[in-house]
Amino acid sequence: MLDFNQAAALGQAIAARQVSVREAAEQSLKAVACQKTKLNAWITVDPDQVLRQADDVQRRIDQGEAVSPLAGVPVAVKDNISTRGLRTTCGSRMLADYTPPYDATVVARLSRAGLVILGKTNMDEFAMGSTTETSWFGPTMNPWRPGHVPGGSSGGSAAATASGQVLLALGSDTGGSIRQPCAWCGLTGLKPTYGTVSRYGLIAYASSLDQIGPMALTAGDCRILYEILAGPDSRDSTSLPDSPLPADCKLKAWTGGAGRPLAGLTVGCLDDAAPVQPAISAARAAAIRQLEALGASVEPLAMPLLDEAVPAYYLIATAEASSNLARFDGIRYGYRPDDADVADIGDYYARGRSEGFGREVRRRILLGTFALSAGFYDAWYLQALKVRRLVCDRYAEALRRVDLILSPVSATTAPPLGASLADPLAMYQSDRYTVAANLTGLPALALPFGQDSQGLPVGMQLTGPSFSDRLLLAAGEHIQSAQPVTHCAVDGEVSA
Amino acid sequence: MTYETVIGLEVHVELATRSKIFCACPTDFGQEANTQCCPVCMGLPGALPVLNRAVVDFALRACLATGCRVSQVTRFDRKNYFYPDLPKAYQISQLHQPIGLDGCLDLPDGGRRIRLREIHIEEDAGKLIHDPWEDVTLIDYNRCGVPLLEIVSQPDLRSAEEALAFLERLREILLFLGISDCRMQEGSLRADVNISVRPAGSEKLGTRTEIKNMNSFKAIGRAIASESRRQAEWLRQGRSVSQETRRWDENKDASFAMRSKEDAQDYRYFPDPDLPAVVIDDAWIERIKASQPELPAAKRQRYQAEFGLGDYEVSVLTTDPALSALFEQTARLSGRPRDAAAWLMGEFLQAVKARGSRPDELTLDPAALARIIGMVEAGELNRTAARVVFQKVLDEGADPDTAADEAGLRRMDDPHALRQVVHAVLESCPDAVLDYRSGKRQAFGFLVGQVMRRSGQKADPQQVRDLLKATLETD
Numbered sequence: 008m009l010d011f012n013q014a015a016a017l018g019q020a021i022a023a024r025q026v027s028v029r030e031a032a033e034q035s036l037k038a039v040a041c042q043k044t045k046l047n048a049w050i051t052v053d054p055d056q057v058l059r060q061a062d063d064v065q066r067r068i069d070q071g072e073a074v075s076p077l078a079g080v081p082v083a084v085k086d087n088i089s090t091r092g093l094r095t096t097c098g099s100r101m102l103a104d105y106t107p108p109y110d111a112t113v114v115a116r117l118s119r120a121g122l123v124i125l126g127k128t129n130m131d132e133f134a135m136g137s138t139t140e141t142s143w144f145g146p147t148m149n150p151w152r153p154g155h156v157p158g159g160s161s162g163g164s165a166a167a168t169a170s171g172q173v174l175l176a177l178g179s180d181t182g183g184s185i186r187q188p189c190a191w192c193g194l195t196g197l198k199p200t201y202g203t204v205s206r207y208g209l210i211a212y213a214s215s216l217d218q219i220g221p222m223a224l225t226a227g228d229c230r231i232l233y234e235i236l237a238g239p240d241s242r243d244s245t246s247l248p249d250s251p252l253p254a255d256c257k258l259k260a261w262t263g264g265a266g267r268p269l270a271g272l273t274v275g276c277l278d279d280a281a282p283v284q285p286a287i288s289a290a291r292a293a294a295i296r297q298l299e300a301l302g303a304s305v306e307p308l309a310m311p312l313l314d315e316a317v318p319a320y321y322l323i324a325t326a327e328a329s330s331n332l333a334r335f336d337g338i339r340y341g342y343r344p345d346d347a348d349v350a351d352i353g354d355y356y357a358r359g360r361s362e363g364f365g366r367e368v369r370r371r372i373l374l375g376t377f378a379l380s381a382g383f384y385d386a387w388y389l390q391a392l393k394v395r396r397l398v399c400d401r402y403a404e405a406l407r408r409v410d411l412i413l414s415p416v417s418a419t420t421a422p423p424l425g426a427s428l429a430d431p432l433a434m435y436q437s438d439r440y441t442v443a444a445n446l447t448g449l450p451a452l453a454l455p456f457g458q459d460s461q462g463l464p465v466g467m468q469l470t471g472p473s474f475s476d477r478l479l480l481a482a483g484e485h486i487q488s489a490q491p492v493t494h495c496a497v498d499g500e501v502s503a
Numbered sequence: 504m505t506y507e508t509v510i511g512l513e514v515h516v517e518l519a520t521r522s523k524i525f526c527a528c529p530t531d532f533g534q535e536a537n538t539q540c541c542p543v544c545m546g547l548p549g550a551l552p553v554l555n556r557a558v559v560d561f562a563l564r565a566c567l568a569t570g571c572r573v574s575q576v577t578r579f580d581r582k583n584y585f586y587p588d589l590p591k592a593y594q595i596s597q598l599h600q601p602i603g604l605d606g607c608l609d610l611p612d613g614g615r616r617i618r619l620r621e622i623h624i625e626e627d628a629g630k631l632i633h634d635p636w637e638d639v640t641l642i643d644y645n646r647c648g649v650p651l652l653e654i655v656s657q658p659d660l661r662s663a664e665e666a667l668a669f670l671e672r673l674r675e676i677l678l679f680l681g682i683s684d685c686r687m688q689e690g691s692l693r694a695d696v697n698i699s700v701r702p703a704g705s706e707k708l709g710t711r712t713e714i715k716n717m718n719s720f721k722a723i724g725r726a727i728a729s730e731s732r733r734q735a736e737w738l739r740q741g742r743s744v745s746q747e748t749r750r751w752d753e754n755k756d757a758s759f760a761m762r763s764k765e766d767a768q769d770y771r772y773f774p775d776p777d778l779p780a781v782v783i784d785d786a787w788i789e790r791i792k793a794s795q796p797e798l799p800a801a802k803r804q805r806y807q808a809e810f811g812l813g814d815y816e817v818s819v820l821t822t823d824p825a826l827s828a829l830f831e832q833t834a835r836l837s838g839r840p841r842d843a844a845a846w847l848m849g850e851f852l853q854a855v856k857a858r859g860s861r862p863d864e865l866t867l868d869p870a871a872l873a874r875i876i877g878m879v880e881a882g883e884l885n886r887t888a889a890r891v892v893f894q895k896v897l898d899e900g901a902d903p904d905t906a907a908d909e910a911g912l913r914r915m916d917d918p919h920a921l922r923q924v925v926h927a928v929l930e931s932c933p934d935a936v937l938d939y940r941s942g943k944r945q946a947f948g949f950l951v952g953q954v955m956r957r958s959g960q961k962a963d964p965q966q967v968r969d970l971l972k973a974t975l976e977t978d
Contacts, residue, residue, distance in 0.1 A: 109547070
């Protein structure tokens with residue numbers, strides 16, 4: 008995009024008046040139009056609104072307002088994040104015509120920082136899925152290899168960013184929905200510490216797990232975007248005050264010296280018997296070499312409970328979802344069924360919700376409803392909460408021994424379209440490496456680490472203690488300055 | 504066989520906080536439909552609740568006043584069910600860790616102690632308005648998110664009278680705590696009544712039915728009487744009572760089955776992940792304790808001991824917090840509690856009644872009333888004049904001294920002027936004077952009246968009588 012592949016550089020060029028905000032926006036809009044059919048990354052783009060925002064930001068810059076380092080940079084917003092006056096669908100027929108009357112806190116922060124919201128990106132319906140195939144608006148393609156999925160549920164954000172239509176995007180991550188599409192599209196993405204980024208305006212899937220985070224090509228861009236998003240919000244009761252790392256955290260003392268910037272850090276490499284594709288093992292080995300070359304010491308880390316974490320995650324997520332999604336009843340907004348011959352209000356609800364929600368969403372609502380039902384609550388939901396507590400304890404213990412945990416993001420690279428939907432249990436299992444960060448609330452960073460034999464990207468994940476988000480991003484920057492990230496050429500060719 | 508009625512109450516009280524429980528919308532009653540709503544109380548996608556701490560303050564007042572054990576950590580749970588007046592399809596309530604547990608309330612006049620199972624906090628739902636004319640149902644979401652307390656008694660009540668006495672006692676406590684206006688006609692106090700009957704002397708509870716959403720004392724009394732009769736009748740006939748929810752039909756004066764236990768909804772309660780637990784530390788409780796208003800029972804004792812008021816006066820003055828506050832301030836400012844009581848129970852309450860309003864809706868400056876009492880005491884105003892001044896104070900917020908002067912109501916206490924009036928009256932009424940002197944004592948009353956009239960009711964009647972008598976006797 009205008010030869011920029013980093014938002015920070017574009018922001019500087021705009022600040023230096025080398026590029027106008029309108030030029031940047033128009034360039035993005037052109038790319039969106041070009042790749043619309045091929046990738047289907049967007050649900051809603053309103054060019055008039057985009058240009059109005061661009062002119063407004065330009066005016067602020069011209070008036071000498073110190074807006075932010077990213078002022079004027081276009082950004083993609085996942086379509087489960089409320090934008091005032093801009094349709095917000097959650098990738099669902101249920102909300103296909105819903106336009107929020109208010110902005111999510113993160114959207115307000117983006118606007119204040121002068122970013123131009125280019126539009127709303129495709130996603131798995133209500134963020135339930137790992138491939139962006141469950142969207143009412145059709146699947147999104149992986150820009151590296153159309154025909155393959157981009158991952159999900161923030162697949163639209165990932166595809167739009169990886170294909171250079173934008174340089175920055177917001178995703179949301181309930182069980183890996185930022186990190187896994189970043190890994191599969193060769194991007195960097197952060198699932199922040201739970202509570203550091205406001206959820207106000209994020210249409211909830213699972214409230215205790217959801218977190219909005221930045222997606223970009225590089226850790227550096229993620230860091231600048233994260234600084235704009237993060238911080239306490241009085242509208243979100245689960246939002247946390249900016250907390251320092253605990254005193255006994257070794258990362259606290261880490262400053263990162265030149266040459267061997269990760270010297271002094273111990274990285275635990277997740278020791279897991281579950282099979283991964285050869286490209287993933289290769290990426291892990293490359294990551295270990297890279298970390299060691301930068302001065303970190305890497306040791307194997309046994310992590311029990313990985314097998315239990317996925318079922319616990321799905322019980323908690325679906326239980327919360329069954330309640331969160333109950334409000335979509337077709338009364339005040341959202342999909343209304345034909346009510347000509349409905350028997351009663353219950354019939355009306357049933358019809359609207361059966362028609363308005365897709366198959367995967369209905370499946371998860373039913374699962375969650377079951378898990379909370381009288382007589383099953385203790386055995387399912389409560390049991391899952393106990394496992395969650397144990398997972399938290401194990402991670403807290405592990406992070407007293409090591410500073411960071413290295414693991415794959417996913418056991419595979421992006422599968423072809425349609426390959427995952429046939430077997431939902433297998434799809435759920437593919438969240439093996441990502442759900443722990445959501446169950447524990449810990450920050451986790453997905454970093455691109457090469458490609459497989461088909462040229463599909465591979466990602467690795469670094470998990471740190473609570474509130475180590477900035478340190479994770481800084482570590483990512485060191486890794487990427489030693490070995491620059493490969494970005495996807497728009498025509499499908501890979502260039503360095 | 505005789506049967507004993509066993510009653511437990513679940514009382515819902517709307518709290519009088521200025522804003523709603525989880526957003527900043529106002530809680531005012533009777534506003535235009537759907538004008539006091541925001542994304543949060545409308546449950547719009549993505550909106551999140553933020554607890555109004557004043558609700559916890561109010562709930563703590565109720566817990567402390569009823570001897571509840573306060574939970575150090577209290578949590579909110581979601582009660583899930585679909586209904587068009589509930590925009591999130593769940594009500595935020597408290598199941599697992601309610602704010603207060605194990606309280607009690609004493610029935611009046613040395614009555615029994617009724618145990619409270621718990622007090623918990625929840626949010627109100629909207630209101631459905633059925634329009635039979637158009638055959639549509641409209642929804643007003645203004646009430647959504649108005650804070651409620653649910654106060655749950657143990658099945659300790661034994662009759663409609665006891666249930667009503669319990670409610671009356673609870674109502675006055677809540678009123679004096681200043682946490683609810685308890686207006687049943689506006690729905691700010693509603694009760695679900697659980698009723699069962701059992702053979703007299705039996706310890707085992709019978710099968711209960713629940714009558715939902717009663718919003719008048721009269722209806723509650725009648726519903727209990729009717730339902731306990733019905734259950735006893737069924738048992739006498741050898742039938743068993745089935746556990747069910749019933750609806751009271753005010754017009755038919757009877758209750759009707761709504762749904763049976765089998766149809767009972769599974770609310771799938773679980774902790775609300777959007778709301779962190781609330782930690783109530785000792786400092787918080789102490790702060791509430793320190794500012795806890797005096798409760799009516801304590802007031803009644805004090806009014807008798809401190810002011811020497813009788814049972815009737817005490818009971819009237821403690822029916823309403825505004826009235827009792829007026830009384831206490833007037834009593835303090837005037838130093839004459841009995842006069843203050845007399846004025847408030849007489850002139851003031853008459854005015855309240857005449858206007859069809861409540862004591863708190865009339866503005867009366869206690870300092871003004873104390874001044875009127877003072878002027879009467881000092882002999883500056885007679886009773887009739889004082890009433891006129893009182894009306895001016897109440898109607899126009901007038902200053903009592905100015906009102907008395909402007910209307911020329913101040914008592915004629917100049918002996919010389921009064922003597923002139925007396926002489927004038929005696930001269931103009933020679934017949935009455937003759938009558939009096941010839942022993943017709945009723946003529947005296949006529950003369951007193953004449954003097955009072957000529958003085959513009961400003962003379963002190965006693966002084967008039969003394970002066971008249973002295974003049975008639977000496978002349």
